[in-house]
Amino acid sequence: MLAKSKVIMQKSRLDKFISVALIKNKREVKILLAQNKVKVNGVVVNDASFQINKFSNIEVNDQSLQSNSPIYMMLNKPIGVVSATKDNIHKTVLDLITITEKHTLHIVGRLDLNTSGLMLLTNDSSWSERLTLPNRKVPKTYQVTLQNTLTPDYISAFKQGMYFEYENITTAPAKLTIESEYVAHVTLMEGKYHQIKRMFGRFRNPVVKLHRRTIGDLHLDPNLPEGASRYLTHEEVSNILCNANE
Numbered sequence: 001m002l003a004k005s006k007v008i009m010q011k012s013r014l015d016k017f018i019s020v021a022l023i024k025n026k027r028e029v030k031i032l033l034a035q036n037k038v039k040v041n042g043v044v045v046n047d048a049s050f051q052i053n054k055f056s057n058i059e060v061n062d063q064s065l066q067s068n069s070p071i072y073m074m075l076n077k078p079i080g081v082v083s084a085t086k087d088n089i090h091k092t093v094l095d096l097i098t099i100t101e102k103h104t105l106h107i108v109g110r111l112d113l114n115t116s117g118l119m120l121l122t123n124d125s126s127w128s129e130r131l132t133l134p135n136r137k138v139p140k141t142y143q144v145t146l147q148n149t150l151t152p153d154y155i156s157a158f159k160q161g162m163y164f165e166y167e168n169i170t171t172a173p174a175k176l177t178i179e180s181e182y183v184a185h186v187t188l189m190e191g192k193y194h195q196i197k198r199m200f201g202r203f204r205n206p207v208v209k210l211h212r213r214t215i216g217d218l219h220l221d222p223n224l225p226e227g228a229s230r231y232l233t234h235e236e237v238s239n240i241l242c243n244a245n246e
Contacts, residue, residue, distance in 0.1 A: 014048060014050040015030070021058075021066075022065070032061075037061050039059040042057070071104070072236075073099075073232065074120055074218070074224070074229060076116075076119075076229070078226040083111050085105075090113065096227050106125070112210070115142075117211040117212030117213060118214065127237070138216045139189055140188050140212060140216075141186070141213050142185070143210075143213055144196060144200070145209035146205050148206075150178050150181065155176050157202070159176070160173065162202060171190065196210060216241050218240040
């Protein structure tokens with residue numbers, strides 16, 4: 001079962017949609033509405049100004065004019081797969097999706113070619129926009145494997161932020177937790193170009209492996225093999241933004 005979203009989608013008037021879909025003028029559409037021949041999501045609607053969105057199921061005279069369902073998926077992206085829908089050289093994340101509607105999906109945020117882990121795909125642009133707009137400050141957590149050993153100095157440096165001269169910016173405070181001698185977890189509230197690699201570069205400590213584990217309150221399913229995908233649950237769709245700054 002596909003999850004349903006509670007977010008507001010871009011809306012339009014019912015009469016305008018029917019007029020375009022059936023090539024009818026306003027008067028003809030009003031007659032259809034008055035004769036109870038129009039249903040939205042299985043319910044008769046007479047109001048010409050009734051607001052619909054691209055996921056409203058619309059029938060006229062029992063003929064379906066629109067029957068779309070929102071799709072929300074997580075993918076465990078492997079290294080070497082590009083975050084794109086088309087590429088002439090590398091396999092894309094869309095190549096890994098097996099559902100028939102995959103051509104309707106777009107990517108919610110990207111990962112570098114050599115970064116693995118949690119990716120999201122959807123056909124709901126309103127939902128993806130809420131996740132990717134900078135002012136939403138949706139946290140993302142990465143597991144980072146380093147070439148050299150970690151020290152507590154890293155924690156304070158990441159928390160203070162770092163100045164990137166090329167862009168003339170200072171990164172927002174980032175949380176770094178040391179898991180072991182060579183492994184750390186880093187939580188970012190932003191996504192500057194190669195940010196994690198560049199931050200560890202200040203310590204001359206190359207990143208050996210980078211793996212995204214969470215986006216907002218959503219965790220990569222530990223039972224999802226590399227290259228595999230699944231639908232998000234209703235709760236996952238609704239709760240991913242619970243702790244993000246609105």
